[in-house]
Amino acid sequence: MNNTHALAEFLAGLRYDDLPPRVVSYTEELFLDWLGSALASQGSHPIPLFERYAARMGPGDGNCQVLVNGTRSSAYFAALVNAASSHLVEQDDLHNSSVFHPATVVFPAALAAAQDLGKSGRELILAAVAGYEAGIRIGEFLGRSHYRIFHTTATVGTLAAAVAVGKLLDFDTARFVNCLGSAGTQAAGLWEFLRDAADSKQLHTAKAAADGLLAAYLTADGLSGAQNILEGEQGLAAGMSRDANPACLVDGLGSRWALTETSFKFHASCRHTHPAADALLALMQREGLNHEQLAKITTRVHQGAIDVLGRVVVPQTVHQGKFSMGTVLGLIAVYGKAGLVEFEQHALSDPRVAAVREKTSMVLDAEVDGAYPQRWLGRVEVLTVGGRRFHGAIDEPKGDPGNGLSRAELEDKFQRLLAFSGARDAEQGGELIAKVWALHANDDVRELI
Amino acid sequence: MNNTHALAEFLAGLRYDDLPPRVVSYTEELFLDWLGSALASQGSHPIPLFERYAARMGPGDGNCQVLVNGTRSSAYFAALVNAASSHLVEQDDLHNSSVFHPATVVFPAALAAAQDLGKSGRELILAAVAGYEAGIRIGEFLGRSHYRIFHTTATVGTLAAAVAVGKLLDFDTARFVNCLGSAGTQAAGLWEFLRDAADSKQLHTAKAAADGLLAAYLTADGLSGAQNILEGEQGLAAGMSRDANPACLVDGLGSRWALTETSFKFHASCRHTHPAADALLALMQREGLNHEQLAKITTRVHQGAIDVLGRVVVPQTVHQGKFSMGTVLGLIAVYGKAGLVEFEQHALSDPRVAAVREKTSMVLDAEVDGAYPQRWLGRVEVLTVGGRRFHGAIDEPKGDPGNGLSRAELEDKFQRLLAFSGARDAEQGGELIAKVWALHANDDVRELI
Incomplete structure (x- = not known):
């Protein structure tokens, strides 16, 4: 029995009653956080392109909600746009x-x-847990060499989405193996777009969710897939990884709940910037520094941060600014935070932010790189205009499970996300929050949102 | 200007009037051959699964024909099923x-x-030429290391399909570059399924065509993509090839018409079996041998044949039989041909075919491997029951441009494909043939088929 089969057997056997209460409540929190993220993008390029594509290629109605515009479509296009x-x-x-x-x-x-x-809400929660548990382990399996070239959320996302849908379709072990085969052979997504600030990140997640759903529906109808797509000689790891670790695929199945290790984002930027942002903020608060006193900022980072962020020198778009370490630290230094509003209003236009950005550099740090990706350590060195040198360090960025967001903080973030796009007012936001906190008791998710 | 940009510039500038007459007529021949292949699969697993998926997820009507069942849908689902x-x-x-x-x-x-x-038919022909010229060069660029793990028709197919649709959408150079970026970052398809005779081959081509179309439509609406998806540091070759040759991307643009180098398939099996099949057939005819006289058959092949065919020992399905060298040579030895009917009726059930299969082996041959993939040489060694040894060799399998099929042979193949599934009778087949031979004069392809 290969590891894919063992993973499939776990997924097939997973029952709602097996989930610890903390897993259920954490899933609701992740769902709320996701819902806010989706609604926050209403009206922003390139989302309307996906909406128009769904309207052109899909049915005019259906069971499934397109969140940003309230229309309904088939499952494929709802997954794609959302x-x-x-x-x-x-x-x-x-x-x-x-x-x-x-x-x-x-x-x-x-x-x-x-x-x-x-x-029901319980079935949705169980499906999401299955998707998280499988996807996280497959991502760990493919390792750092995969992430250097491939956008793991796109590639692994196809498999994770397929597993979640497969759980809703009540797959047995054999169906899960076939489904992983059909999903894995569709896995795609290259980082090359980052250099050009192109729109591929949204294309990647759209396609991963929709392709995963397609794999599961076709599997339910009888499509077969490779039986060893992850570890086979012409499989995913053979083609797209050089450091794959098969043991990751079955790590702690049934005892380790990887879903609860998931971090919530506090800053509105690429996660690779968060450790340094938190370390700089803590240092400036500790030493009572303001942005004018900063002469040089050196962030000591892991290689993955350099791979993903190293492309952006002067960001041309707000979205690209989220992948600029200097821009993020500039917002932190000038405004004390790097949220959606700070990005939208100040990231590209405030000369004080640009000044900090120009003083910021990244260097590879052996300790930080060695801890990654299990731990995302933040290390910054600051030289002041007056010639003083300071070191800042944090070991768990805000939002990590050990430094998490409370439900009140998550509600606040959710309302800020809704207000950013104007998708819902505060009262409507409150109603959505109440529904999500009651997701485990929901009997039919068709009218959830 | 990188090679992708140069390729895009060629595609944007290509005009119907630039096409040599031989390119136009060859495109019509390729189109007829394709149409027959599509109609021949009517009713065969797993095609109805794709039909049902399109009906479930797509609109109930549309401008575009689903060939195997005559329904209409949106462009996305017609491309997928066809x-x-x-x-x-x-x-x-x-x-x-x-x-x-x-x-x-x-x-x-x-x-x-x-x-x-x-x-119009002319616009369809021009679009197809653009897709062939781009796809063939990108396939050559990615090289043999890519094909070892990845199903080139799936990965490169996404880009080729996107280019064809982009031509119909009248893309300029910049749009073609963006379109290649959005298509290339979706490129996927692993050979792993072959070991299990799984249904992924159809999933691969379905998704390549549909994903390429999606990339082009979204590009037309304003989606941007990576500007150097093929050669960039985190692009397609970086992730999925070890022997990429950038010069291939622009090889002979405007003077070499790669489309006319395309081979028609004569036998109904994987192309990697054809050189040996033709060599064995020629040898047996030359020496007057029948299948009972064969004691041992050694085919001397290129590495790609071993990679793709080496998995199948005893085929479990007709489709898998098409990837079994021994089965193909068995049909050739016993029936003198390996067409759709021979596969369907005899490949799995005739003990004489199985006997030849068990006497067949493949060995890597330096000359054959060195010539590949530019030339597909056929080399076989036969030991007879009486102890005689013979060598058979062909340098151009039947269907290669230098050993091609006449229009009469193509018409005959087309009619046999239609008869195989019963999709159309001979009279209807004749009408379709007449329409395709007049494709260059067609004003509106909506009612073509």
Whole structure:
């Protein structure tokens, strides 16, 4: 029995009653955070392109909600548009050791299929847990060499989405193996777009969720897939990884709940900037510094941060600014935070932010790199205008499970996300919050949102 | 200016009037051959699964024809189902040096978009030429290391389909670059499924055509993509090839018409079996041997044949039999041909075929491997029951441009493909043939088929 088969057996056997209460409540929190991320992108490029594509290619009606515009479509197109939406403002969750954003691919596929099939909140929660547990382990399996070239949320996301939908379709072990085969052979997504600030990040998540859903529906109807897609000689790891670790695929199945290791994003930027942002903020507060006193900022980072952020020198778009370490630290230094509003209003236009950006550099740090991706350490060195030198360090960025967001903080973030796009007012936001906190008691998710 | 930009500039500038008459007529021949391949799969697993998926997720009507069932849908789903259909019976075309089956991905996307947009036969031909010329060069660029793990028709097919649709959408250079970026970052498809005779081959072509079409439509609406998806540090070659040759991307643009190098399939099996099949047939005819006289058959092949065919020992399905060298040679030895009917009726059940299969082996041959993929040489060694030894050799398998099929032979193949599934009778087949031979004069392809 290979590891894929063992993982499939676990997924097939997973029951709602097996989930610890903390897993259920954490899933609701991840769902709320995802919903806010999706609604925050309403009206922002390139989301309307995906909406128009769905309207042109899909049916005029259906069981499944397109969140940003309130229309209904088939499950395929609801998954497509909702997954594009929820990754745009860079506020969706991240699992550290897999370097994988599960929510933006798992929830769009799971919600679309659950609405299509008329499932309950409990079934949706169980499906999401299955998607997270499988996706995180597959991301860990593919390792750091994969992430250097491939956007793990896109590639692994296809498999995670397929697993979530497969759980809603009540797959047995054999079906899960086939489904992983059909999903894995569709896995795609290259980082090359980052250099040009192109729109591919949304395309990646859209396609991962929709392709995963397609794999699961076709599997349910009888499509077979490779039986060893992950570890086979011509499989995913053979083609797209040089440091794959098969043991990761079955690590702690049934005892380790990887979903609860997922971090909530506090800053509205690429997660690779968060450790340094928190370390700089703590240092400036501790030493009573303001942005004018900063002469030089050196962030000591892991290689992955250089790979993803190293492309951006002077950001040309707000979205690209979220991948600029200097811009993020500039917002932190000038405004004390790097939220959606700071990005939208100040990231490109405030000369004080640009000044900090120009004083910022990244260097590879052996300790930080060695801890990554299990731990995302923040290390900064500051030289002041007056010639003083300070070191800042944090070991758990805000939003990590050990330094998490309370439900009150998550509600506040959710309302800020809704206000950013104007998708809902505070009262409507409050109603959505109440529904999500009661998701475990919901009988039919078709009218959830 | 990188090679991708140069390729895009060529594609944007290509005009119907630039096409030599031989390119136009050859495109019509490739189109007929593709249409027959698609119709031949009517009713065969797993095509109905794709039909049902399209009906479930797509609109109930549309501008675009689903060939195997005569329904209409949106361009996305017509491309999806038609591309699944046309690769099933293993009778669609192949370009040798790129190891890429262009028709099964280019024509479904191009026909669907042309019907959606109400284009003429000339515009469809021009779009197909653009897709072939780009796809073949990208396949050559990615090289043999890519094909070892990745199904080139799936990965490169996404780009080729996108280019064909982009031509129908009248893209300029910048749009073609963006479109290649959005298509290339979706490129996927692993050979792992072959070991299990799984249904992924149809999934691959279906998704390549549909994903390429999606990339082009979103590009037309304003989606940006990576500007150097093929050669960039985190692009397609970086992630999925070890021997990429950038010069291939622009090889002979405007003077070399790679489309006319495409081979028609004569036998109904994987193209990697054809050189040996032709060599054995010629040897047996030359020496007057029958199958009972064969004691041992050794085929001397290129490494790609071993990679693709080496998995299958005893085929479990007809489709898997098409990837079994011994089965193909068994049909050749016993029946003198390996067509659709021979596969369907005899490949798995005739003990004489099985006997030849058990006497057949493949060995790597330096000369054959060195010539590949530019030339597909056939070399076989036969030991007879009486102890005699013979060598057979052919340098151009039947169907190669230098050993091609006449229009009469193509018509005969087309009629046999239609008769195989019963999709059309001979009279209807004749009408379709007449329409395709007049494609260059067609004013509106919406009612073509």
